[in-house]
Amino acid sequence: MRPSVAPYLTVSPAMAAIAFYTAVFGAEQKVVIPAIDGIRIMHCELLVNGGALMLADAFPEFGNTRVPIPGEPVTMSVSLEFSEARQVDDVFTRATTLGGKGETVPTNSFWGTRLATFRDPFGHRWILNAPL
Secondary structure: OOOOOOOEEEOOOHHHHHHHHHHHHOOEEEEEEEOOOOOOEEEEEEEEOOEEEEEEOOOHHHOOOOOOOOOOOOOOEEEEEOOOHHHHHHHHHHHHHOOOEEEEEEEEOOOOEEEEEEEOOOOOEEEEEEEO
């Protein structure tokens, strides 16, 4: 059964994003449906940290979907909750080593969590949290 809420990202190239999310988060592919053009991904569902993350390439020929313009910030963020503070550090290190740009280095927040944020190479912002 799928979670009742799951982010759906438009990411191009989607195959590169799938590889990045697999390497950084240990994502597992549940479903990958290639497009008829043999180049793009029409739909992908990944298992990430116990939840579903869905993504696809942009298909502007079918509507107004587009990827961010270079330098344009994506206004949506994905928050991941981990059980241990060290997981925040480990994921942040993998993400920034593999091309993500750190925004907030792993920090102990005043509200009692280990927090870090980064943007992936496709412009999406990720928030990492774990209890201290």
